[in-house]
Amino acid sequence: MAAKTVAVLQTLRESGPGLLVPAAWLVVAAAHRGMVTARSIFIAHLVMVAFITFFLVTGWDEMTDRALQGWRVVMVVGVGVTLSGIAGFLIDPVATPLWAISLIGWMIIPAIGLFYTGAVLPEATTIYVAGGTLSIAGPIIYFLSVLVGVDLIAIAAIGVTAVGQTLGIGDAVLRY
Structure with missing residues (x-):
């Protein structure tokens, strides 16, 4: 039973982000x-903190090689x-700026991780630089x-970010 639980957690840690990243941007x-x-977005933030913490706690020692060091910092x-x-x-009173930090932060910080990954993985530079x-x-x-003041442009911006980050995480899931 314990071995099965460990295997499930390992699979979740390795493959989960490949589903979570595009799903998060869709939401x-x-x-x-x-x-x-x-309320749903508030709950999503709580779940994100829980998932990111789970990935950090369970994978910290494994995130010491080239690209994963950068992603540990991103997380x-x-x-x-x-x-x-x-x-x-x-x-x-400060809701809007704090939400802006969260939104723009999650657009920019992974981009830095994608560019870093492209620099340290020459075999995957193209996909990570494109994603970044x-x-x-x-x-x-x-x-x-x-x-x-055009809302549909904002949606397009979210979509562009989602595609870039999904390219990177998709490659990472397949590569590792």
């Missing part, structure tokens, strides 16, 4: 369109970014959507 886009309640910083989003639900570029383009497009 963000849906929330941006008003299709998901604030540690990501916990803080996600906690800022949680705080936004609890501290009303799309992930960085997302917040730039999002900022432009705020300037022009």
Whole structure:
């Protein structure tokens, strides 16, 4: 029984992010369109902190090789970014800036991880640089959507980020 549990947890840790990353961005886009309640997004933030902490605690010692060192840093910083989003639900006067930190943080921080991975994995440079570029383009497009006031451009920005990050995590799941 214990061996089976360990195997399930190992599979979740290795494959889970390949599903969680695109699913998270889909929920963000849906929330941006008003299709998901604030309460659901609050719960999603709590679940994200739990999942990221699980991945960090169970995989910390294994994240010492080339690319995984960078992703360990991304996840540690990501916990803080996600906690800022949680705080936004609890501290009303500063909700909007805290949510912005969470959203933009999750667009930019993984982009840095993608570029780093592209630098340390020459055999996968193209996919990670492409993923990082799309992930960085997302917040730039999002900022432009705020300037022009066009919500569909914001959705496109979220989609661009999602595609970039999904390219990277998809490769990571297949590669490792």
